[in-house]
Amino acid sequence: MPASASFSVDLDKARELVNGRIDQLSEDLRHSVNKALHDNPELAFKEFIAHDTLTAYLERLGFDVRRSTHGLETSFEATLGQGGRQVVICCEYDALPRIGHACGHNLIATSSMAAFLGAAHALSALEMPGRLRILGTPAEESGGGKAVLIANGAFDPPEDVAAAIMAHPVSAHSLHARDSGYSGLAGLLFLASHKFRVEFGGKPAHAAGEPWNGTNALDAAVAAYCNVAVLRQQIRPDERIHAIIEEGGVASNIIPDYTRMNWSVRAPSMGGADKLLERVRKCIEAAAMATGCTHEFIKSPTYMNLRANDTLCEAYVEDMARIGEKVQLHQEKPYTASTDMGNVSYTVPSFHGAFAVPTAPDVAIHSPQFAAAAATDEAHAAAIKCSKGMAMLALRVLADGSMADAARRDFEQPDPVE
CATH class of the missing domain: 3.40.630.10 (Zn peptidases)
Incomplete structure (x- = not known):
C-alpha cells in the first residue's frame, strides 16, 4: 500500500x-x-x-x-x-x-x-x-x-x-x-456475542382439571435454562451464557402455550462464539423435544x-x-x-x-x-x-x-x- x-x-x-x-x-x-x-x-x-x-x-x-x-x-x-x-x-x-x-x-x-x-x-x-x-x-x-x-x-x-x-x-x-x-x-x-430469542409453542389446558391435555411451553423454557446451567460447567472461563424468560405464561391455572426467552452467548472470538452457540442450540432443541413443544430461534444482530x-x-x-x-x-x-x-x-x-x-x-x-x-x-x-x-x-x-x-x-x- x-x-x-x-x-x-x-x-x-x-x-x-x-x-x-x-x-x-x-x-x-x-x-x-x-x-x-x-x-x-x-x-x-x-x-x-x-x-x-x-x-x-x-x-x-x-x-x-x-x-x-x-x-x-x-x-x-x-x-x-x-x-x-x-x-x-x-x-x-x-x-x-x-x-x-x-x-x-x-x-x-x-x-x-x-x-x-x-x-x-x-x-x-x-x-x-x-x-x-x-x-x-x-x-x-x-x-x-x-x-x-x-x-x-x-x-x-x-x-x-x-x-x-x-x-x-x-x-x-x-x-x-x-x-x-x-x-x-x-x-x-x-467478547463476541450471539444474541437471540427463542419462542416455545405448546397447547393450553386447565392446569388442575386436565393438565394431560396440555403441552407446557414453560416446561420447555425451564428445561432449556437447566440444560444450559449444566453446560456452564464445561465451558471456558472466558465464555459466558445467560438468559431470561421474558414471557412465562398468563395464569398459574392455565398450562402455558407460549413462552419466550432472551439469550446471549459470548466468547473471545467469533469462531469460539459460533461453536458455543451450537452447543447451546442443542440444549434448547432437547428441551423442546422432551416437552413436545415447538420452538423458533429469532436472531438479533451478532456483536x-x-x-x-x-x-x-x-x-x-x-x-x-x-x-x-x-x-x-x-x-x-x-x-x-x-x-x-x-x-x-x-x-x-x-x-x-x-x-x-x-x-x-x-x-x-x-x-x-x-x-x-x-x-x-x-x-x-x-x-x-x-x-x-x-x-x-x-x-x-x-x-x-x-x-x-x-x-x-x-x-x-x-x-x-x-
Whole structure:
C-alpha cells in the first residue's frame, strides 16, 4: 500500500486549540448534554430525546446536522471538512431498562461530542485537510445499532474511513490493573456475542382439571435454562451464557402455550462464539423435544469481538500522557462484556478505549450504583479528559499519513484471538 499523504501540523498548537475549546465547552456540555441525557434515559431505537438534544446542540454551535440517518430514526451525523482522509467519532446514548444510564452512555455521548467539537475547532483553525464526522449510534445495549448502520452504509466505502473512535466509562477496579495510578485503558477487548430469542409453542389446558391435555411451553423454557446451567460447567472461563424468560405464561391455572426467552452467548472470538452457540442450540432443541413443544430461534444482530488497533491505542496513550493522564495500553485480562463497536472494528480501523469513573470498590456497570456515579461531576471530568485524547487521536490520523497507513495495516492483520 503506498504511503498516504501527510500534512505538516504543529501538534502542540493543535493540542492547545483542542484543550482550550473543550475546556470552554465543558460546563455547557455538563448541563446541555450529560445531565439532559442522564435525566431522560431511553431504550434501544427509541432515543428520541437524546437524538433531538444532541442534534439541537450541534446546530446551536453552527453545524449542519443530518437527522434520522441511515434508516434509523434516532441516528444522526454532522461532518466538517472536505477531501482527504475521514475519521468517524461514534456517539452512543441509549440506556438500560429500569436502571437508566447504568452503563454510562450519557458520558459516552459527552466524551464523543466534546472530542468532535475540540477536533473540529482545531481542524478549522489550522486549515487542515480531511473530514471529521460524528455519527449517532443508537441501540448499543440491545439491537446492535452499529451493525444496522454498517449494513445501511454508514461506513461506506470502508476504505475511505481511516479511523472510528469512541470510549466507554468503567469502574476503576474493572481495569484489572496492578498499578492503581491508571485512569483509563486504550486497548479494550470485548467478547463476541450471539444474541437471540427463542419462542416455545405448546397447547393450553386447565392446569388442575386436565393438565394431560396440555403441552407446557414453560416446561420447555425451564428445561432449556437447566440444560444450559449444566453446560456452564464445561465451558471456558472466558465464555459466558445467560438468559431470561421474558414471557412465562398468563395464569398459574392455565398450562402455558407460549413462552419466550432472551439469550446471549459470548466468547473471545467469533469462531469460539459460533461453536458455543451450537452447543447451546442443542440444549434448547432437547428441551423442546422432551416437552413436545415447538420452538423458533429469532436472531438479533451478532456483536463481533472488539479488536484493539495497536497504532491507534499507542497514539491515544501518548496524548493522554500529555495532559497528565496515565492510560494502560493493553488489558492484563479480558473484560467479559460485548459491544457492537466490535462490528465496526471488523469494518474499519477502530479505537475503543475506556476511562475510569470514581465509584465505591464494589460498584460495577449495569447497576443502579453505577448509574448514580455516571451523573457526578467527577464522572463528567473523566469524560472530558478522555475527549481531549480522542480529539488529538482524530487529528493525528488526519494529518499523519504514516499513522493512518500503520492503523490500516493493524486492521488488516488476522484477529489474534482466533
